[in-house]
Amino acid sequence: MTDWYSFSRYLTAKRTVDDRALNRRVWQTLRDNLPRRNPLRVLEIGGGIGTMVERVAAWGLTESAIEYTLLDVEPENIAAAKARLSPPPPHFQMAFVTGDLLAFAEKQPVSARWDVLIAHAVLDLVDVRRAIPPLLSLLKPDGVFYFTLNFDGVTIFEPEIDAAFESLLMERYHRTMDQRVIAGKRAGESRMGRRLLSLLPQLGGEILAAGASDWVVFSGKNGYPADEAYFLHFIIETVRGALENDAAVDSEKLSAWAATRHAQIEDGTLIYIAHQLDIVGKRDF
Numbered sequence: 025m026t027d028w029y030s031f032s033r034y035l036t037a038k039r040t041v042d043d044r045a046l047n048r049r050v051w052q053t054l055r056d057n058l059p060r061r062n063p064l065r066v067l068e069i070g071g072g073i074g075t076m077v078e079r080v081a082a083w084g085l086t087e088s089a090i091e092y093t094l095l096d097v098e099p100e101n102i103a104a105a106k107a108r109l110s111p112p113p114p115h116f117q118m119a120f121v122t123g124d125l126l127a128f129a130e131k132q133p134v135s136a137r138w139d140v141l142i143a144h145a146v147l148d149l150v151d152v153r154r155a156i157p158p159l160l161s162l163l164k165p166d167g168v169f170y171f172t173l174n175f176d177g178v179t180i181f182e183p184e185i186d187a188a189f190e191s192l193l194m195e196r197y198h199r200t201m202d203q204r205v206i207a208g209k210r211a212g213e214s215r216m217g218r219r220l221l222s223l224l225p226q227l228g229g230e231i232l233a234a235g236a237s238d239w240v241v242f243s244g245k246n247g248y249p250a251d252e253a254y255f256l257h258f259i260i261e262t263v264r265g266a267l268e269n270d271a272a273v274d275s276e277k278l279s280a281w282a283a284t285r286h287a288q289i290e291d292g293t294l295i296y297i298a299h300q301l302d303i304v305g306k307r308d309f
């Protein structure tokens with residue numbers, strides 16, 4: 025990716041896409057099951073630059089004051105979050121932690137328990153079989169988890185240009201997620217959404233509600249909303265970058281595909297859909 029591509033701008037641009045996508049029934053179930061405490065202690069893992077904090081405030085999760093801990097492994101994301109959330113929303117007290125979520129979960133004392141645990145667009149990057157038990161043990165016995173935007177293996181680009189080639193691209197792209205290794209260990213998978221539905225109950229979670237939170241991005245009369253054209257360019261580059269060294273993918277065809285999709289963003293004809301699932305629940309142990 026060239027210098028024009030910034031992960032922090034991508035996360036900022038993603039906010040309006042996520043706002044539309046998040047499943048409102050799952051959100052309402054979260055609200056209905058919040059422990060009645062003031063202040064409410066919220067931990068967000070993989071919180072990036074802090075857009076979920078803004079959403080929790082804007083959507084009025086609770087009347088209580090919030091002690092919000094935002095954790096991310098990337099120091100530059102935490103630096104961006106600190107700048108973005110200064111000052112924090114009213115009634116929020118912020119704590120920022122730079123670190124790996126699993127290491128964090130494993131070293132917390134029992135007394136450091138939270139009312140709400142949020143992981144938004146994160147669990148499909150993680151070895152969940154290993155991470156879920158220590159993460160759930162960070163919750164108080166009546167605490168709730170809110171795991172959102174878990175990718176579930178379907179990526180759609182319209183209009184169709186070369187169906188057979190694009191079908192190969194998507195198969196190979198999803199495969200990179202299934203084979204991802206981080207710090208020498210397998211991490212994440214392309215169908216994490218449905219996987220969590222069966223895994224969570226086995227790993228100590230009781231699911232209270234689940235539902236689709238698909239990204240659906242298209243251009244209206246005034247073009248793409250907010251900075252969503254940038255979001256789309258970033259997605260195309262992510263796919264291209266993931267496959268540029270894949271011997272099963274013809275590199276010239278891949279470049280031509282990316283050029284065509286970028287041009288479609290410029291003229292407002294690209295439509296992008298990604299299937300994802302939101303899940304809310306309680307610890308069950």
Ligand SMILES: C[S@@+](CC[C@H](N)C(=O)[O-])C[C@H]1O[C@@H](n2cnc3c(N)ncnc32)[C@H](O)[C@@H]1O
Pocket residue numbers: 035038069070071072073074075076095096097098101123124125126143144145146149150
């Ligand atoms: C797709 S981004 C989503 C960020 C944010 N939740 C959002 O939606 O705007 C995934 C985030 O998880 C963080 N992350 C990935 N692996 C992590 C780990 N093992 N521990 C903590 N954070 C992690 C990344 O640095 C990144 O900020």
